[in-house]
Amino acid sequence: MKSIRSHFSLIAALFTILFTVQVYQILDRSISSYEETLRANYSMVVIATSALDEGPIKARFPLVRSLEEISPEKVIKRLEEDMDKTSLGLLRASLPKFYKLSLEHYPQPEEVDMLSSKLMNQKAIKKVESFSQTHDQIYKLLLLYKGVTQIFAFAIFIVTMLLIAKEMRIWQFQHQDRMNIMALFGAPMMLRSAVLFRLAIMDALIAATLILAAFGIISVNGWAEPYFADINIHVTVFNYAKDSFLHYAIALSLSTLLASMLILTHKEEV
Amino acid sequence: MDKVIIAKDLTLSYNNNETIINQSTFDINSGDFVFITGASGSGKSTLLKSLYGALPPKKGELSVGGVTLNNISSKKLNFLRRHVGIVFQDYKLIKEWTIEKNVMLPLIISGYAKDVSEVQVQKLLTHVKLNHQLGKYPLELSGGEQQRVAMARALAHNPIIILADEPTGNLDDYSSQVIWNLLEGACTQLKTTVVVVTHHIPETMKVDYKHFHIEYGSIYEVN
Numbered sequence: 155m156k157s158i159r160s161h162f163s164l165i166a167a168l169f170t171i172l173f174t175v176q177v178y179q180i181l182d183r184s185i186s187s188y189e190e191t192l193r194a195n196y197s198m199v200v201i202a203t204s205a206l207d208e209g210p211i212k213a214r215f216p217l218v219r220s221l222e223e224i225s226p227e228k229v230i231k232r233l234e235e236d237m238d239k240t241s242l243g244l245l246r247a248s249l250p251k252f253y254k255l256s257l258e259h260y261p262q263p264e265e266v267d268m269l270s271s272k273l274m275n276q277k278a279i280k281k282v283e284s285f286s287q288t289h290d291q292i293y294k295l296l297l298l299y300k301g302v303t304q305i306f307a308f309a310i311f312i313v314t315m316l317l318i319a320k321e322m323r324i325w326q327f328q329h330q331d332r333m334n335i336m337a338l339f340g341a342p343m344m345l346r347s348a349v350l351f352r353l354a355i356m357d358a359l360i361a362a363t364l365i366l367a368a369f370g371i372i373s374v375n376g377w378a379e380p381y382f383a384d385i386n387i388h389v390t391v392f393n394y395a396k397d398s399f400l401h402y403a404i405a406l407s408l409s410t411l412l413a414s415m416l417i418l419t420h421k422e423e424v
Numbered sequence: 425m426d427k428v429i430i431a432k433d434l435t436l437s438y439n440n441n442e443t444i445i446n447q448s449t450f451d452i453n454s455g456d457f458v459f460i461t462g463a464s465g466s467g468k469s470t471l472l473k474s475l476y477g478a479l480p481p482k483k484g485e486l487s488v489g490g491v492t493l494n495n496i497s498s499k500k501l502n503f504l505r506r507h508v509g510i511v512f513q514d515y516k517l518i519k520e521w522t523i524e525k526n527v528m529l530p531l532i533i534s535g536y537a538k539d540v541s542e543v544q545v546q547k548l549l550t551h552v553k554l555n556h557q558l559g560k561y562p563l564e565l566s567g568g569e570q571q572r573v574a575m576a577r578a579l580a581h582n583p584i585i586i587l588a589d590e591p592t593g594n595l596d597d598y599s600s601q602v603i604w605n606l607l608e609g610a611c612t613q614l615k616t617t618v619v620v621v622t623h624h625i626p627e628t629m630k631v632d633y634k635h636f637h638i639e640y641g642s643i644y645e646v647n
Contacts, residue, residue, distance in 0.1 A: 332518045338476065339577075340505030341533045343498075 161357055163324055167317045168361035168408065172401050174310045176369055179400075180378075180391060181306065185299050187387040192292060193260040199224070200253040200273060201281040217257050217269055224252040250280060263290050318412055325350075325416050333420055347417045354413040358405035365401050370394070426454040428585060428617045429475065431643075433484035436467065436474050444470045446641035447484060454584070457611045457631050458619045461646075462638035468621040471638065472589050475619065476508055477501045489584050506534050509578030509586040509616075511603075513593040515570045517562040523573045524549065524558060530581035548576040552606060568599025575606045579614070586610055588620040601628065 200206070200221075208221040226249050230242060237245070261269070266289060270282045329350055336346045369392040372378060382389045429452040436445040444467040452458050462468045473479040474486060477493055486493045491504045509530070510516075517526050524545050531541040549555050552572040554565075562570050571591060578586050588607065592600035608631045610616045625635065635646040 331516075332520070335516050335518055336529065336533070338478075338505060338510055338516070339530045339533050340502040340508075341529075342502055345533060 161353070161360070164321055164354070164357040164409065164412075165361045165364070167321050168358060168405050169364055171310075171314050171317060171408065172361060172365040172405060173368075174313065175401070175404060176365060176392070176397065178303070178307055178310060179397065180389060181303050184382065184387055184389045185296070185303060187382075187389050188299070188385070189260050189296060191387055192296065193257065196257065196260060196285075196289065198255040198257075198266075198270070198285070199283040200255050200279055201283075202251045202253065202276075202278045203280055204278045205251055206253060206278060215269060215272065217259075217261065217265060218255060219258045220256045222254045222256070224254055226252065260293070260296070261289075263293060314408075318408065322412055322415060325412065326419075329416065330420070343417065347413065350413045350416060351410065354409035355406065358409040359402070362398070362401040362405040366392075366394075366398050369397070427451045428454045428456075428489055429619070430487045431484065432486075434474070434481055434486050435483035436470055436479060437482045438470075438479070443482075443641055445474075445638070445643065448641075448643040449484075450636060450643050450645065452617060452619065452634070454617055455611065455615045456617050457608070457633040458617075459625050459633055459635045460619065460621045460638065460643075461623065461625065461635065464623075466638040467641065468638055469589050471643070472587055472619070472621050475585075475587055476510055477504060506530070506581065507584050509581070509583035511571070511574050511578045511586065511588040511591045513590040515562070515567075515574045517570055517573055517577075519562050522559055522561060523554065523565070526562065526573055527576045527580055529577060530583075534581050536581075544580060545576075548580055549573075551579075552576045553602075566599075568595050568602065571595060571599065571603055572606070575603060579606075579610060579616075582614070583616060585617045585619065588618070590622055591620065592622070592626075600626070604628065 205223075206221060211221050212218050226246070230246060233242065233245070255273075263286065266284045266286060270284050273279050273282045332349065333346045373390075373392040378389070378391050429450075431448060431450050433447045433449055434445055435443060435447055437443045460468050460471060470479060474481060474493065475488055477488075477496060480496065481494055489504060489507055491500060493501075493504075496504075517523075518529070521529075524542075527545045527548055528541050531544060536544070546555070549558065552575055554569060554572055554576070557565060557569065562573065565573065571594075575591075578588075586607065591607070592603050595603065604626050607618050607620065608629070611618045611631055625633075636643050637646050
């Protein structure tokens, strides 16, 4: 019981930190997924007087992912009943070429403007439609989401530091006596701090394993999936390899940092 | 006789610069049993602290067991402390460790093999009549029993000196007598030098002892 109590405070603090880190990860992934959905749905329309080659365009503008011709046949078919074949032939010959331009990532408004003006400098291109008003609105919303996430991340950082500082004071109180007594009998620093490091490592492993179990259960049961599906995004709630490594690394780093700070600030009582 | 403690013009003070011990000279021979007395606040415990290196000399020279304590490195200090046994009024036992592990502490620090340490701990706990309390934690024992654990710990690594700071200050008469007997035994049977800071020298002492008294920052031997 005594042993569980002495472990509980650090495990609880580490668990809280890791939990918020994982929630942040999920939030960050959902924003990335949303951004990817926006990118996939966003394209510009280019109107040219002659045929454009995808290769040179992509080589000249790295932001361009693909250039796909939009066939005018659908529109022409609708006119078949009202126009004779000769007129339709003339229309087909005089129609400009329409292209759908997809991009590598969801662009910033400045990137859209720059790309539009550079494309307009091409001899064959007559018009570029970037749907800038809709784009700007969505982009601003995305920026807002990102801003909120960054504030959340900063809050996590502050809470983490406060928790560590508080934990350090508790540990100082808990371990000072033992370290002083060991020093009185000539224990070198390594031996004095061995118990502390052992405890810190053990607590870090327990806290990270608890997080792995908690998010593993949520992930396996797919409890969060419907919520993401509602907004047409797919988010990995828990990436077993990557997230486990991250949590074990954070927990071990924080707990050993805590133990090291405690040892460095330890003064033998006189 | 070998001198195990040599103090020459020793001056001790804390950070506030108030002088506690002022230019005192004394020495203690190997195998001596020494009492240090004085009024409360006279500097008895301060002197003992300086003997185990917790308070470096402000001026003068101090050596214990051949190790000079002026500007001592932490490595040398640890070496010295591995040859000194210390007993405190408040026992200073590690409360989350069993009494066996507490007694074993100096042996762990000195790097004794586990099986050798276990035999030594059993022997010492039998010697201090606590072999019926094995597996217990310090707070499960009475004050007298805790001090006997502290005595066993102080003897565990066969120290050259035992330093005791008011070892019977918190104990009843019976427990106090047990502790005095153990300290006398360490001196007579093991030939260990024993330095005890106390308010009162017990009348029941059978061993020949030296008596230093501290007054107004000066240490002098009482004949």
